Amino acid sequence: MISLPEWMSPRAAPDLPELPGVHRSPARHTLNGLARLLAAMLGDEAIAARPGLLQRIEPRAKAPGLIGLVVIATLLHSLTALGLAYLLCIALAAASRMPVRRFAGAWLAAPLLSAFIVLPAVLNVVTPGEPLWAFRLGSWRLAVTDAGVHFLAIFVLRVAVCVSLALLLAVTTRPAQLFRGLRALGAPKIFIMLLMMMERYLTVIVRAAEEIHEAKLSRSIAPGSLRQEQAWVAAGMGALFRRTQKLGDAVYLAMISRGYTGDVYLLDEPRWSWREWAFLAAAIAVGAGLLII
Numbered sequence: 001m002i003s004l005p006e007w008m009s010p011r012a013a014p015d016l017p018e019l020p021g022v023h024r025s026p027a028r029h030t031l032n033g034l035a036r037l038l039a040a041m042l043g044d045e046a047i048a049a050r051p052g053l054l055q056r057i058e059p060r061a062k063a064p065g066l067i068g069l070v071v072i073a074t075l076l077h078s079l080t081a082l083g084l085a086y087l088l089c090i091a092l093a094a095a096s097r098m099p100v101r102r103f104a105g106a107w108l109a110a111p112l113l114s115a116f117i118v119l120p121a122v123l124n125v126v127t128p129g130e131p132l133w134a135f136r137l138g139s140w141r142l143a144v145t146d147a148g149v150h151f152l153a154i155f156v157l158r159v160a161v162c163v164s165l166a167l168l169l170a171v172t173t174r175p176a177q178l179f180r181g182l183r184a185l186g187a188p189k190i191f192i193m194l195l196m197m198m199e200r201y202l203t204v205i206v207r208a209a210e211e212i213h214e215a216k217l218s219r220s221i222a223p224g225s226l227r228q229e230q231a232w233v234a235a236g237m238g239a240l241f242r243r244t245q246k247l248g249d250a251v252y253l254a255m256i257s258r259g260y261t262g263d264v265y266l267l268d269e270p271r272w273s274w275r276e277w278a279f280l281a282a283a284i285a286v287g288a289g290l291l292i293i
Contacts, residue, residue, distance in 0.1 A: 047096075047097070047098055047099070047102065047171050047172065048171065048172055048173055048174045049174075050096070050097045051097075052095060052096035052097040052098070052172060053092065053095035053096050054092060054095070054096040054168060054172040054173075055096060055172050055173075056275060057275060057276060057279050058181075058271075058272060058273075058275075058276045059173050059177040059178055059180055059181030059184075060180065060181050060184040060272075060276075061272065061276035061277075061279055061280050062169065062172075062173065062181065062279065063169060063173075063178070063181035063182060063184070063185055064185060064280070064283075065279055065280055065282075065283035066165050066166075066168060066169045066283070067165075067169070067185070068283060068284075068287060069085070069165050069283060069286065069287055070161075070162050070165045070166060072287040072290055072291060073085055073158055073161040073162050073165070073290075074158065074162065075291065076154075076158065076290060076291070077154060078293055079150075079153060079154060079157065080293055081290045081291075081293040082154065082157040082158055082161060083157065084290065084293070085161045085290055086157060086160060086161050086164070088286065089160075089161060089164035089165060089168065090164075092168055093164070093168060096168065096172050098168070098171060098172070102171065103164070103167065107160065107164075110159055110160060110163040111156045111157075111159060111160045114155060114156050114159040114160075115152060115155075115156050118151070118152055118155050118156075119152070121148050121151050121152060121155075122144050122145065122148035122149055122151075122152050123142050123143070123144065123145070123148060124142060124143045124144075124145050124148070125140075125142065126148065127145055127147045127148035127151055128145065128147065129145030129146050129147030129148060130145060130146045130147075131143035131144065131145055132144045132145065132146055132149065175196075175199045176196075179192050179195060179196055182195075189261075197248065197251065197252075201247065201248075201251070204247070205240070205244055205247075208240060208243055208244075209236070209240055212236045212239060212240060213236070216232060216236070
């Protein structure tokens with residue numbers, strides 16, 4: 001007589017949770033976040049194909065222009081100059097036909113996070129100055145100073161400008177063209193190769209992770225203990241790493257056998273025109289003007 005497995009016996013079978021109260025695991029939340037990220041990446045390629053202002057600029061001119069403005073933004077210490085730079089980012093986003101929803105992350109998330117990080121700088125114990133609002137915290141007498149608020153505003157605006165410019169460069173440029181522009185700036189070949197591999201095979205890796213997780217869910221009656229879930233996550237990470245390493249080795253050997261040298265080549269090689277020179281001249285003029293202000 002064949003006995004039933006232990007997990008099928010009535011005394012060992014756990015109670016199934018009700019559907020409205022099913023707990024979504026952190027792994028599932030992570031996979032959903034990666035899926036949303038991939039959807040945003042696909043949406044960025046659609047934006048890069050639009051007939052906008054920045055989309056018409058050759059990446060070898062657009063990359064040094066926008067990256068140069070990012071460097072200049074880090075040197076600005078005037079609220080007026082940073083405000084004008086932020087208005088410039090909004091104007092470029094509108095001229096490039098970028099959806100407001102895609103740009104909202106740079107407008108909201110990055111400034112709020114940076115403000116939270118440097119929030120203690122508004123206090124008199126960190127930044128001395130004229131008190132604007134005083135309060136007590138136990139035996140401490142604290143105050144929000146005008147110099148601290150000014151420093152906070154400059155820091156938040158600077159982060160918003162830098163993130164906005166970087167987002168404009170990434171969203172309005174196709175990945176292959178962006179890598180070509182970075183290579184023209186002198187980025188190392190290994191750095192460009194890793195970016196290309198990540199961009200091309202990230203969807204494959206995320207899909208493999210989803211398949212591992214779905215296979216586990218389809219074979220589970222109820223969630224296990226915390227230690228069991230941790231052991232499963234560790235095993236899944238190991239399996240995914242092995243699959244990723246095997247895929248990376250196979251793809252790299254295939255690229256080497258086909259003459260890959262680390263440089264990016266495009267089928268329709270773009271040429272410089274008056275538009276690229278005008279963009280670089282405008283970027284230099286705007287950067288100089290912001291520094292003068």
